[in-house]
Amino acid sequence: MIKKMIDIRICGLIFTIASTAFIIALSIPFFTEARLQPFLYDSGVDSMGALICAALFYGCLRQEGEGTQNFRLLIVLVSLCFAVNEVLFFTSLVPEQRTLCFTLCLVSKLLDLVMVTLFCRYIRVTLGFEGKLAKWAGIIIPVLMILEIIVLVSNIFYPFTFGVDANGVYQTTPLTWVEDIYLIAISVITIIQILMCRSSRREKAAAMTFMLFPVVEYVLIEHFGNSGQYGMILMSLIVMYCIIFNEKSTKLAATETELHMAQEIQTSMLPSIFPAFPECSDFDLYASMDPAKEVGGDFYDLFMIDEDHLAMVIADVSGKGIPAALFMMSSKILINDHALMGGSPAEILQRVNKMVCINNDANMFVTVWLGILEISTGKLTSASAGHEYPIININGRYELLKDKHGLAIGAMEFSKYKNTEITLKKGDSIFVYTDGVAEANNAGGEQFGIDRTIESLNAVPKGASQKEVLAGVRAAVDAFVKEAPQFDDLTMLGLTYRGSEKGVGSKAEQ
Numbered sequence: 073m074i075k076k077m078i079d080i081r082i083c084g085l086i087f088t089i090a091s092t093a094f095i096i097a098l099s100i101p102f103f104t105e106a107r108l109q110p111f112l113y114d115s116g117v118d119s120m121g122a123l124i125c126a127a128l129f130y131g132c133l134r135q136e137g138e139g140t141q142n143f144r145l146l147i148v149l150v151s152l153c154f155a156v157n158e159v160l161f162f163t164s165l166v167p168e169q170r171t172l173c174f175t176l177c178l179v180s181k182l183l184d185l186v187m188v189t190l191f192c193r194y195i196r197v198t199l200g201f202e203g204k205l206a207k208w209a210g211i212i213i214p215v216l217m218i219l220e221i222i223v224l225v226s227n228i229f230y231p232f233t234f235g236v237d238a239n240g241v242y243q244t245t246p247l248t249w250v251e252d253i254y255l256i257a258i259s260v261i262t263i264i265q266i267l268m269c270r271s272s273r274r275e276k277a278a279a280m281t282f283m284l285f286p287v288v289e290y291v292l293i294e295h296f297g298n299s300g301q302y303g304m305i306l307m308s309l310i311v312m313y314c315i316i317f318n319e320k321s322t323k324l325a326a327t328e329t330e331l332h333m334a335q336e337i338q339t340s341m342l343p344s345i346f347p348a349f350p351e352c353s354d355f356d357l358y359a360s361m362d363p364a365k366e367v368g369g370d371f372y373d374l375f376m377i378d379e380d381h382l383a384m385v386i387a388d389v390s391g392k393g394i395p396a397a398l399f400m401m402s403s404k405i406l407i408n409d410h411a412l413m414g415g416s417p418a419e420i421l422q423r424v425n426k427m428v429c430i431n432n433d434a435n436m437f438v439t440v441w442l443g444i445l446e447i448s449t450g451k452l453t454s455a456s457a458g459h460e461y462p463i464i465n466i467n468g469r470y471e472l473l474k475d476k477h478g479l480a481i482g483a484m485e486f487s488k489y490k491n492t493e494i495t496l497k498k499g500d501s502i503f504v505y506t507d508g509v510a511e512a513n514n515a516g517g518e519q520f521g522i523d524r525t526i527e528s529l530n531a532v533p534k535g536a537s538q539k540e541v542l543a544g545v546r547a548a549v550d551a552f553v554k555e556a557p558q559f560d561d562l563t564m565l566g567l568t569y570r571g572s573e574k575g576v577g578s579k580a581e582q
Contacts, residue, residue: 080141081133084148088129091155092122098158111161117303118154124306125151128313135317139198142190143317146309149187153302156180166240174227174236181224181251187305188255189217192262195279198316199269209261220254259283271316278315281308341401343374346539354447355382358538359565360546369396369438370506370561371404375411380447383411386565387440388459388506390480399436403428403481407442417442417455418489421481425457429485437482441504450496450571455489457481460510463526464494465501470529472522473502496569503529503541508560512549515556520549538566 099115102108108115129147132140160176163169192213196206226232233248266279285304346358359372369389377383385407389396406424415423421442428438441462443454454462458480464473475492496502505525512520528548532541542564549562 081144084144085126085129085133087148088122088126088151091151092119092126095119095122095155095158098162101162107165108161111164114157114161117300118158121303121306122151122154124310125154128306128310132313132317139194142194142197143309143312146187146190146194149183149190150302150306150309153180153183153187156183157302164240164242167238168240170236170238170240173240173242177234177236177242178224178227182221185217185220185224185254188258188262189213191282192258192265195262195265195269199266199271199275199279201265201269205264205268209265213258213261216254216257220251223250275316278308278312281311284308341404342371348374349376349382352447354569354571355445356538356568356570357382357384357566358542359386359563360542361561361563362546363561364392364508364559369400370508370563371400372563372565373404373408374565375408377411377414377444382445382447384443384445384504384565384567385411385440386459386504386506386563387438387481388508388561388563389438390436392561395434395436399434399438403438403440407440411442411444416491417444417453418478418491421455421457421478421489422487425481425487425489426485428482432482435482437480439480439506443502443504445496445567445569447571450498450500450569451493452496452502453491453493455491457487457489458483460505460507461522463503463505463529465503465529466494466496468534470501470503470526472526496571498569498571501538501541501566501568503545503564503566505545505565506561506563508562509545509549509564511560512553512562513556513559514553520552524548524552538568541566 095115095118099119102112102115125147129144129151132144132147135143156176156179160173160180163173163176166173192209195201196209201209223233227234231243231245233251234242234244236242263280263283266276266283269276282305285308286301288304342361343359348357357374359374361370361372363370369392371385371387371389373383373385375383385404387400387403387407389400389403391399403424406427407420410420410423410427413420413423421440424440438457439459440457441454441459442456443452443462445452454475456475456477458477461475462473463470465471473492473494476490478489479487481487494502510520510522510525514520525545525548528545529541531548532544536544545564546562
């Protein structure tokens, strides 16, 4: 419950609702005290605006995508502006509240400053404004903002641009135009960003209302009161919510459909029916892959090179999402093709590495563990391209096998790889995995680690199938991380040799 309460979305919703209740409660004296009668319109705008802010914030709770957090903060700022204005009206024309009135005037101006700056950032992120102009804007805006804050704060010591007289009346000075320099400058910058961004015309037009609606209100300010400007800003946020978020949601839905299709394609490329080779009873083999995103960069593969040789592959592509998935598919196909051509695991990885490096403009790489089991003898020859150390069970307990490592596939064209040989006897097992297992984090940032991985393997009852072994490791990982999100793909592959008892599990490196 506490964890949910500190969520910025929940806090924002609570604030907008609380500010609404506060404004409505504070507006009651407006209907009874004579001096507040001229502000009845402002009170109405504040009350209605705060209600709409709460409803709008609730409406965008489920919205996702770039700029969503900035949009929520804009709603919170508008709601805060309504609340500050309500108190400001209540303290105006009251001499004993002169200091509070001045403070609220200063806070209101600072909120305007933050709101416009935040909107400028929202436009840059949401509508996709990039390039040199974006970099210059990122430098100019903070400088102008600091200068504007200095101008506003200077009024605390001397009425440079505004002040509140002894009667509690707000008054401007001849230099009040200095306050407008920042707003004019950032408005021009924002309009340029809107016009030059890569979004659609509808999205540009919706964003432009944030600049145009307050101008319309400014022309009518003498008739409709000071709160009208925030009412107009709120109207523009509603327009942006209806148009920009609607289009973003449509694009997001299309993207999710494409990701779902990519996930189905990726899943179909991985062996998923077990036992994978029902006609062969000499080994028990099982594998699983749980992507951190819709599509992942991990993969495994199982295939027969000939009647007596089983190839096992597990790999981890750098990066996540669609690029990693595409690289994963091409790497998987290359490894499969070159393994079927013949050669030791080290030779296969060397050939694949050269092929990958020739056409690797994206500078991606993949760690690979490739093992070839000679079924008749139990001899397992493997090679590692920067992958995690395998874990073997040749004496009744699982332990780490520190085989020789080469560089990841795609890192350097002329990388060399070495074979590692072990002879499995009846009942011996091997467990290979990606770093998503050992590097799974709990809420405190602690990693599951290799030691816990080995402990979870040894905790599985003897005689368990490889499906049960992998399920036991996954259960241990889940119990450790609890509610912490999964940040990396989690892939595992396990094999138990059931052939004739040969050798003593000796190791030899070539």
